[in-house]
Structures are given as structure tokens and as C-alpha cells.
Amino acid sequence: MGRRVGFGRWSGAALPLALWAIEGAQDQYSGQRELMVREQLEVRGIRDAAVLRVMREVPRHLFVPAALRGLAYEDQPLPIGHGATISQPYVVALMTEALAVTKKHRVLEIGTGSGYQAAVLAQLASRVYSVEIEPELATSAAETLHRLGYDNVTVLPGDGYQGWPREAPFDRIIVTAAPPEIPQALLDQLAAGGRLVAPIGSWRSQELVLVEKGKDGKTRRRSLGPVAFVPMRTGAR
Numbered sequence: 001m002g003r004r005v006g007f008g009r010w011s012g013a014a015l016p017l018a019l020w021a022i023e024g025a026q027d028q029y030s031g032q033r034e035l036m037v038r039e040q041l042e043v044r045g046i047r048d049a050a051v052l053r054v055m056r057e058v059p060r061h062l063f064v065p066a067a068l069r070g071l072a073y074e075d076q077p078l079p080i081g082h083g084a085t086i087s088q089p090y091v092v093a094l095m096t097e098a099l100a101v102t103k104k105h106r107v108l109e110i111g112t113g114s115g116y117q118a119a120v121l122a123q124l125a126s127r128v129y130s131v132e133i134e135p136e137l138a139t140s141a142a143e144t145l146h147r148l149g150y151d152n153v154t155v156l157p158g159d160g161y162q163g164w165p166r167e168a169p170f171d172r173i174i175v176t177a178a179p180p181e182i183p184q185a186l187l188d189q190l191a192a193g194g195r196l197v198a199p200i201g202s203w204r205s206q207e208l209v210l211v212e213k214g215k216d217g218k219t220r221r222r223s224l225g226p227v228a229f230v231p232m233r234t235g236a237r
């Protein structure tokens with residue numbers, strides 16, 4: 001951190017080396033990740049071994065703005081620009097555990113943001129499709145994911161209210177911005193036997209909802225408790 005001098009003037013050959021040097025330093029964060037898993041996730045009841053393993057592995061500090069890297073493993077959300085936030089680690093783990101993702105699953109995420117939640121899902125799923133309404137966030141998240149080797153994630157700049165009809169149905173759907181109601185398009189794009197998690201409600205007062213779609217296509221929903229997400233925007237593409 002704080003040593004970003006001269007990036008713009010470096011030659012094409014030196015730039016990848018500089019990025020490697022930064023990422024090579026990621027091991028210095030593994031101790032912080034371990035503490036995060038123990039003190040924020042395990043004590044609050046996250047039990048799924050695969051989820052805990054992935055939370056120990058994904059370099060969260062590389063998904064936050066450089067100036068906030070030192071706070072990456074703190075028990076809090078962090079601003080990532082454009083009014084968006086990277087969720088608190090516990091909320092990422094809770095939603096991921098509720099989804100019960102396996103390597104057979106194709107997952108749709110609404111709200112790519114930093115790309116961190118997509119990276120966590122990518123390690124558990126066969127493929128992740130992530131929709132982001134803010135074009136600059138979509139671009140930077142796609143770059144980060146590509147650079148870190150997450151080649152089973154596709155980021156689509158667009159409005160998540162429409163889902164991603166071309167790739168539907170999805171085995172799992174996660175919404176990381178809060179709509180007032182579950183968008184019908186997303187329920188329609190959820191496969192039979194599928195699961196969807198979403199924060200539902202108004203500004204700053206939402207409940208995390210888990211929807212399970214039976215083999216018969218009927219849905220059941222239950223609440224996983226109160227959460228606070230940025231509102232899901234309605235808007236043109």
C-alpha cells in the first residue's frame with residue numbers, strides 16, 4: 001500500500017510483474033483471514049466446511065480499494081465506490097451457506113460490486129453469472145476476477161431485475177442489493193429444486209429471505225434475519 005508510484009509510466013513488460021509482486025504479498029493476510037473465520041464466522045454459527053474453507057482462501061483484500069486494504073478482514077462492510085459496498089464477511093458466509101452450492105450448480109448473482117461474493121461462489125459452483133448495473137464496477141470486477149484466475153465467472157453489465165434469461169434456468173440465485181419484493185423474473189429463472197437468497201425490504205430495513213423451489217415448481221420462503229444492503233436500483237440498461 002502507498003507504493004503505487006510510477007505505475008502509469010512503467011513499460012508493458014513491467015506492469016504484470018508489479019501486479020505479481022502485490023499479489024505475492026497476499027500471504028501476509030492469511031493470518032487475518034484465519035482470525036476472520038474463527039472470530040466472525042465460526043462463533044456465529046457458520047458450520048459448512050466448504051464455505052469456511054473458501055472464506056479462508058479468497059483474498060478479500062484484493063477486492064477492496066487499495067486505501068482500505070488494511071480493513072479488508074474487519075467485521076464490517078466497506079465502501080467500494082459508486083455508492084456500493086462489499087458486504088461484511090459474515091453476511092457473505094451466511095448467504096453462501098444458505099445457498100448450499102455444489103460443483104454441479106450454475107449460479108446467478110445480482111449485484112457484482114467488487115466481485116468478492118462472485119469469487120467465493122466460483123470456488124464452490126461450476127459457473128457463476130453476475131449482473132451489475134454500474135458499468136464501471138462491472139468492468140473493474142471482471143478485471144479483478146480475471147486477473148486472479150476466476151475463469152468460471154461471467155460478469156454482465158445490466159439490470160438485475162431482468163435476471164439473465166439467455167442462461168436461465170439457474171440452480172442457485174443470490175441477490176446482493178435489496179429490492180422491495182423478490183423480482184418475478186428471478187423466481188421464473190430459478191430451476192426446480194433451486195434456492196434463492198435475497199435481502200428484501202426498504203432502505204436500511206430488510207430481511208434476508210431464502211426461497212426454495214420444489215420439484216413441482218412451488219416456492220417456500222423463510223426469513224434468515226435482518227440485514228442492511230444498498231437498495232436495488234431500477235433503471236435503464
Ligand code: SAH
Pocket residue numbers: 082084085086087110111112113114115116117118131132133134137158159160161176177230231232233234235
Ligand atoms: N456482491 C458484491 C456487493 C454488492 S453491493 C460484492 O461482493 O462486492 C450491491 C451492488 O448491486 C452494487 O454494486 C450495485 O451497483 C448493484 N446493483 C444495484 N441495483 C442493481 C440492479 N438493478 N441490477 C444489478 N446490479 C445492481
